[in-house]
Amino acid sequence: MRIGVVTFPGSLDDGDAARAARIAGAEAVRLWHGDPELHGVDAVVLPGGFSYGDYLRCGAIARFAPVMETIIDAARGGLPVLGICNGFQVLCEAHLLPGALTRNQHLHFRNRDQWLRVVSPDTAWTNNFTEGQEILIPVKNGEGCYVADAHTLDALEAEGRVVARYINGNPNGSQRDIAAITNEAGNVVGIMPHPEHAVEALTGPSLDGLGFFTSVLRALAGATAGGQQSGGHQ
Template sequence: MTAAIGVVTFPGSLDDGDACRAAYLAGARVLRLWHADPDLHGVDAVVLPGGFSYGDYLRCGAIARFSPVMESIIDAAKGGMPVLGICNGFQVLCEAHLLPGALTRNSHLHFRNRDQLLRVESTGTAWTSSFEPGQQILIPVKNGEGRYVADQATLDKLDAEGLVVARYVDGNPNGSQRSIAAIRNPAGNVVGIMPHPEHAVEALTGPSTDGLGFFSSVLRHLAAYERVTTS
């Protein structure tokens, strides 16, 4: 059976439809998950989309972290379910302590919206196995609070253990420390990325189709897992 990817909608989400389309174009069955419903409805992977969950009140992602669906996602992620957080979803993952560090106001205090070149640093995740190490990809970035920060010990650990998934190339749009655009957990099933791969899946509307690799990667990961568990 085709793997099912669930896309969460929070109050204030605005890229959930784009994430659904990206997953569909990659070949997944797509289920919409509602923030107030703790039931994950049997999905095999989850995408936390971009937007302004709960209006970004208090802190970006801080309220969404306590929504009923997130309690289930946190448990599922700890059990190995692939979870991808995009932009606001990355902020939610950090607030939920599934990923370290935090996303803060851009260092220049301006919103940035542009096509951004990234270098893929880690392909050993459920979401990046379709890429080559060092591959450069072009996907849009759009954020006002996208600056990744962490204490030096955490930054050193991310570098030493290969937990940086992607870095900005040809300019750092938000002042992220060490040009970090995306990180992963040690198991590789949880990835947070500030730029928007779901906006780079069709040549007609995106700057490239590079973003589709994130969604095809997780389908390949899930297919391999199914073969192992059923053999």
């Protein structure tokens, strides 16, 4: 399986995301913001960092990059897309996910290992977790406070689209302790903490982040097997 990792001007964690994909067993394909082609990838990661210097709003300029126009169309067609930190912000700016990420309530940058509880294992990026599983991955953001209107928050809860919540402390003041959400189809996930920094014992606080990358490989393998099986009956 081929996982594409986008590099925007100012991306910081694209190399880490590509490494995580390789450790999970995928072929990592580097995608350039100015190139609209996805080069045959099976899934896409929008990495953390400071795309276009975080001018205007975080992710507001990256949303209009040529590669994003293709990703938006592909995501609406079912392509698995994971947005991490700045990538989460880009997904919200692109209206692939609802709500917005704003300045941390305490107005300070937070960089620490953070406990999360997996709320929904029913997405392309979380199917290797169990509901209620607690995982430890790093968080590092200055604008990680997830906000949305009450109607949107209630809908996310009712539709099972809250993917993970902060536990043992909320690092940024996100409403309802939301750390990650998904779209209605479950193929697009935005997460503020950094799973790509928790895939190796040498550098991570745990190996818990690897589950996001193995999950999408499992989802893709299932989709491929299902397509082959369906084809056999035609």
